[in-house]
Amino acid sequence: MSELNRYQNPEIFEKLAMSYAAGTLHGRARRRFEALKEQHFYLEATTNAYESQFGSLVELLPNEKPSDQVWKNIESSIMADISESEPKAEKRQWFSWFKQSYAFALMALLVATLVVINPFSEIEEAVAYSVVFESEDKTPMAITRITQDDLSVSVDIVKDIPVDDGSVLKLWCRLKKGGKAMMMGTISKTGRTVLKIDEKEWDNLKAVGMLEITSESAKTSASPMTKKTILLGQLNPITR
Amino acid sequence: MDTPMEDNFAELLQRCSRQDQQAFKQLYQEASPKLYSLALRLMQKPELAEDVLQEAFIKIWQKADSYNVQKGKALTWMATVTRNKALDKLRSLKLKYAETDIQYEGLDFASDDLEPEHQEDLSQEMQRLRECLKQLQPAQRECILLSYYYGHTHQELSEKLNKPLGTVKAWIRRGLETLKPCLS
Numbered sequence: 314m315s316e317l318n319r320y321q322n323p324e325i326f327e328k329l330a331m332s333y334a335a336g337t338l339h340g341r342a343r344r345r346f347e348a349l350k351e352q353h354f355y356l357e358a359t360t361n362a363y364e365s366q367f368g369s370l371v372e373l374l375p376n377e378k379p380s381d382q383v384w385k386n387i388e389s390s391i392m393a394d395i396s397e398s399e400p401k402a403e404k405r406q407w408f409s410w411f412k413q414s415y416a417f418a419l420m421a422l423l424v425a426t427l428v429v430i431n432p433f434s435e436i437e438e439a440v441a442y443s444v445v446f447e448s449e450d451k452t453p454m455a456i457t458r459i460t461q462d463d464l465s466v467s468v469d470i471v472k473d474i475p476v477d478d479g480s481v482l483k484l485w486c487r488l489k490k491g492g493k494a495m496m497m498g499t500i501s502k503t504g505r506t507v508l509k510i511d512e513k514e515w516d517n518l519k520a521v522g523m524l525e526i527t528s529e530s531a532k533t534s535a536s537p538m539t540k541k542t543i544l545l546g547q548l549n550p551i552t553r
Numbered sequence: 554m555d556t557p558m559e560d561n562f563a564e565l566l567q568r569c570s571r572q573d574q575q576a577f578k579q580l581y582q583e584a585s586p587k588l589y590s591l592a593l594r595l596m597q598k599p600e601l602a603e604d605v606l607q608e609a610f611i612k613i614w615q616k617a618d619s620y621n622v623q624k625g626k627a628l629t630w631m632a633t634v635t636r637n638k639a640l641d642k643l644r645s646l647k648l649k650y651a652e653t654d655i656q657y658e659g660l661d662f663a664s665d666d667l668e669p670e671h672q673e674d675l676s677q678e679m680q681r682l683r684e685c686l687k688q689l690q691p692a693q694r695e696c697i698l699l700s701y702y703y704g705h706t707h708q709e710l711s712e713k714l715n716k717p718l719g720t721v722k723a724w725i726r727r728g729l730e731t732l733k734p735c736l737s
Contacts, residue, residue: 331733336636336700337725339707364633365625366736369679370701371632376586377593383603384581387610391577451737552619 322471326356327445327453334363355456358443358549439550444524446544454544457484457524464515466508468500468526474543476502476528483529483540484508486548489522500526521548562627563620570618577614584628585610588635595639595704605642609635626676640704685735693728696721 332338333346350356439461446455454472459465468484476482482502485494500506529540562584568576585606592602592609612634620630675683686694692714699705699713707725711718 327733328729331729331736332725335697335729336640336704337697337707337729361625363736365629366678366682367701368625368629368632368636369676369682370698371587371591371628372675372679374587374590374594374702377590378586379589379603379606380599383585383589383607384578386607387581387614388578390607390611391574391614447737451734550621550623552621 324453327359330356330359331363333360334367336367354441354458354551355443355445358551359445362549439519439552441551442518443549443551444546446524446526446546448544455526455546457546459510459515459518461515464510464512466497466510468506468508470501470503470505474502474526474528476543477530480528480530482543483527485525485527486518486521487523487525488520490520494525497524518548523547562631563622566613566617566620566627566630569614570620577617580613581610584631587628588631591632591635591702592639594702595636595643601642601646602639605635605639608642609638612638626678628676629678643704682736685732688735689728689731690724692716693724693731696724697728697732700725 329338329342329346333343333350338346346356350360441461442457442459444457444459445453446457448454452472454470454474456469456471458467460467466484474482482500484497484500486497487494497510498506498508500508524546525542526544527540528543562580565576565580565583569580588609589602589606592605593599596602596605609631613631616634620627686698689697695714696710699710705713707718707721710716711721714721
């Protein structure tokens, strides 16, 4: 099995991600994992999830006070950073002006205009999404990546999914606010399926919380009565 | 439910992303004692820990706009930044645990018998993690916590705990296997 394939196996990469986040992966193995993490978004997403969980351990530590010189060094460093950055200074002035303004309607109009046309807007947008689909017993079974550059949804089935021969797998999305699931397409029971989406569908992903894969009879139309959810995964935005 | 402090960190980070220096100063004042404590344990020397803290906060300032709640809680995000800075520095210095004058060691702060008032300060995530860690055998838990807080390698743990390397590796592997379903 090639190194890439090894790292695409959720059973392996999830253990490595967990070990990395807990700090038990060392030396060359840690460096190799870091290099792969940079290349493969699902490794990054899984590692971030575990780092977030283990990061809570910092709460148990006693407080220790650093010397005052540390803040002085940080302050002088960020001041130099700010003075080198003209657009950021401009943005700060805008923000100060906003804070003082009581003309609410005018502010709303300006904000709306800035959101639409401001080329310096730093509102963070997802450039991709990842999903690790898990079975009921929390076993990772499939990986999905949704990328903006080619507007595609790529679903990789990484473990055999026990379904009847006469059934088909379908990919659905669920909105964060709830409601009925919406179908995204039919996917293969093995290997990779690539579905295309349009710009509007890409934008709509902001409101999606979960994806699910259902199994249903190929002969019946999709309805809540005939489909069975077999895999679920949370949609994780990837930002630059 | 988030602790009031945690809400505050996320809000301060959001203001930092808009280049609000007052917010950054407040964030430093409130979060640096925990993050410095983490850096001290990993680096073992105050001067190195302060270097790490400084680099971490500069990165936090520069990357504040990349933080969002989906990346986890603000303090844990900052802890990850600090920890990764410390590990990078240890790597670049090729500093070994055995070569330093140990000033910070032990896991008393992470013992199970926290005072009730201290427990109330913990986030829901930390309380959940503590419950998961309680499922581990003491040796498994000790190895994982020493790895996290002190960055010890398997070999260093083997020497510190005076146990065979294979035993330490097995404790860690089984500990993580036990934690996985609990954390999922």
